Each structure stands twice: as structure tokens, then as C-alpha cells.
Amino acid sequence: MSDTSHYPVWERDPVLTVEHLTMRFGGLVAVNDLSFNVGRGEITALIGPNGAGKTTVFNCVTGFYKPTEGRIVMRHGKAGKADDIAALTRGGRQSATSADGALFLLERMTDFRISHHAKVARTFQNIRLFGGMTTLENLLVAQHNRLMVASGFTIGGIFNLPGYRRAREAAMEKAIGWLRQVNLLHRADDPAADLPYGDQRRLEIARAMCTDPHLLCLDEPAAGLNPRESAELNDLLHYIRRECGTSILLIEHDMGVVMEISDHIVVLDYGVKISDGTAFEVRNDPSVIAAYLGVEDTEVEQVEAVLEAEVQA
Numbered sequence: 001m002s003d004t005s006h007y008p009v010w011e012r013d014p015v016l017t018v019e020h021l022t023m024r025f026g027g028l029v030a031v032n033d034l035s036f037n038v039g040r041g042e043i044t045a046l047i048g049p050n051g052a053g054k055t056t057v058f059n060c061v062t063g064f065y066k067p068t069e070g071r072i073v074m075r076h077g078k079a080g081k082a083d084d085i086a087a088l089t090r091g092g093r094q095s096a097t098s099a100d101g102a103l104f105l106l107e108r109m110t111d112f113r114i115s116h117h118a119k120v121a122r123t124f125q126n127i128r129l130f131g132g133m134t135t136l137e138n139l140l141v142a143q144h145n146r147l148m149v150a151s152g153f154t155i156g157g158i159f160n161l162p163g164y165r166r167a168r169e170a171a172m173e174k175a176i177g178w179l180r181q182v183n184l185l186h187r188a189d190d191p192a193a194d195l196p197y198g199d200q201r202r203l204e205i206a207r208a209m210c211t212d213p214h215l216l217c218l219d220e221p222a223a224g225l226n227p228r229e230s231a232e233l234n235d236l237l238h239y240i241r242r243e244c245g246t247s248i249l250l251i252e253h254d255m256g257v258v259m260e261i262s263d264h265i266v267v268l269d270y271g272v273k274i275s276d277g278t279a280f281e282v283r284n285d286p287s288v289i290a291a292y293l294g295v296e297d298t299e300v301e302q303v304e305a306v307l308e309a310e311v312q313a
């Protein structure tokens with residue numbers, strides 16, 4: 001067997017594999033034959049100029065869109081041998097569980113099943129908290145499904161049976177733990193809409209974490225944040241990776257955030273992957289620089305020289 005220990009984590013141990021993903025809207029090809037991996041326990045950034053197809057990829061992974069073509073494999077535990085994935089694909093089912101873990105084909109699943117069973121959580125470009133509920137209530141609502149199961153779908157809740165009581169206490173403990181983690185415990189009883197923007201962003205991430213995701217998808221988490229709030233966000237994402245082991249896939253335009261926190265970066269332009277590697281590799285890739293500057297690869301050095309001269313002047 002070949003030694004793969006020197007391969008990057010996203011090749012050796014992917015939690016998510018996107019294969020030949022294509023999404024068409026009528027005549028527009030928003031994502032074109034895209035393949036990439038997300039490494040287990042890593043932070044992966046999906047970047048690219050406006051309209052490159054990033055949000056469309058998120059919408060396919062999280063079940064908001066049905067891809068036109070392609071396969072999206074999510075792995076829990078050690079499941080995911082090529083033969084098992086092929087058998088699941090042939091069999092027409094959505095998921096398979098074995099002693100090694102579980103496999104899910106996300107392109108076949110609804111958004112609810114993706115979050116509930118495949119354990120993929122997401123946040124949106126525009127914050128979608130329940131503004132009239134308190135910050136604490138927002139984190140309890142995120143655990144509603146688990147509480148419903150514990151209540152035996154109402155009866156245990158009505159009679160306050162021990163199993164339901166224990167689940168309710170655990171939900172409260174988790175919510176308070178996450179409020180403390182995002183420095184919002186002192187705002188537990190305030191409506192979410194009253195929080196400053198940066199706090200709302202962290203609360204939204206805390207809410208997603210209350211569902212115990214294996215993969216957390218964040219759509220532009222740093223958008224609109226000031227430098228202090230951006231630094232707090234970086235700390236939170238580092239904490240999630242270090243302490244929870246949750247894999248993170250994020251879309252981000254703030255290159256300071258992307259380069260600082262990402263283990264792995266995938267670059268899209270016009271729906272096509274143009275680069276895939278570490279921050280160092282991507283930063284020095286002429287095709288990436290060209291896409292961001294809006295020029296041909298061959299013109300990069302020339303444009304950089306002009307920009308450099310302008311900065312000097």
C-alpha cells in the first residue's frame with residue numbers, strides 16, 4: 001500500500017468530497033465541473049471574485065439547490081472507502097451506516113436531512129437570527145429537534161418525564177456554554193436584534209454549533225465586521241477547530257481573515273476551479289492574482305509592477 005502520510009489532510013482524510021459539481025440556471029452555468037475536498041478538522045476557504053459561484057456551491061452542499069450534475073459525499077468517522085461510496089451511489093440510497101461510521105450523498109438529500117442527519121450546519125450572508133427572541137432562546141431553538149425526540153414528540157414534554165428533563169437541562173447547559181464562549185452571557189435575556197452586528201454574527205455561529213455539526217459552512221462571516229470584531233471571529237473559528245474538531249468551510253472576501261485562518265483554499269472564477277492548495281500556494285498562484293485583478297495570467301507581472309509603482313509614488 002502506498003504511503004500517503006505526506007499528503008495534505010484534505011486528500012488523506014476528507015470529511016466532504018465534491019465531485020464534478022455542475023449547477024445550471026437556464027443557459028447560465030454558475031458552477032462548472034467543480035471538484036474539491038474539505039479536510040477533517042480543517043478550515044477550508046472558498047474564495048473568488050463576485051459571481052464566481054461560491055454561494056451556489058454552498059447552496060448545493062446544504063441542500064438549498066439540487067445540483068444539475070455531480071456527487072457530494074459527506075463522511076462521519078472512518079467511513080468512505082471508494083467501494084462503499086460506489087455501492088451507495090449505485091444503490092440509489094441517500095446514506096449508509098457501518099461500523100466505521102456513516103456516508104451521506106448530499107445531492108440526494110433535503111436541506112432538513114442534511115442538517116439533521118449528515119450534520120452540516122450553515123450561516124447566511126445576511127444574518128438570519130430570530131430577532132425578537134432572546135440570545136438564549138435562539139440557541140435553544142437550534143436544539144428543538146433533539147428536544148422533540150427526547151419528549152417523544154410531545155407526551156414526555158407534557159408530563160415532564162425524566163428523559164425529557166435531562167435533555168432540556170443538557171440543552172440549556174449547551175446554550176449557556178456557547179453564550180459564554182462568544183462573550184454574550186451578559187446579554188442572554190436581550191433580544192438578538194438589539195445586539196451589535198459583530199455580536200449577531202458570533203451568535204449565529206454559536207447557534208449553528210448548538211446542532212453539533214460535523215461540518216460548519218459559513219457564508220462571509222467577516223462581512224461588515226470592524227478589525228476588532230474580525231479578530232474575535234478568528235479566535236472563535238480557531239477555538240471551534242481546536243476544541244470541537246468541527247471542520248469548517250467558509251466563503252470569505254476578507255483576504256486578511258482567509259490567509260490567517262485557512263488550512264486550505266479553493267479558488268473559483270466563473271464557476272471553474274482555478275487554484276487549490278495552502279494559503280502560501282494560492283497567494284503566489286498567477287492565475288489567482290490575474291482573476292482578482294481582472295486580467296490575463298500573462299499580464300500579471302506587468303499589472304503588479306504598475307500597482308507597485310503607484311504605491312511607491
Ligand SMILES: Nc1ncnc2c1ncn2[C@@H]1O[C@H](COP(=O)(O)OP(=O)(O)OP(=O)(O)O)[C@@H](O)[C@H]1O
Pocket residue numbers: 025028030048049050051052053054055056057
Ligand atoms: N437562483 C439563481 N437563479 C439564477 N441565477 C443564479 C441563481 N443563483 C445564482 N445565480 C447566478 O450564478 C452566478 C454565481 O452566483 P453566486 O451567488 O454563486 O456567486 P458568488 O461567488 O457567491 O458571488 P458573491 O461573491 O457576489 O456573493 C451569478 O451569475 C448569479 O447571478
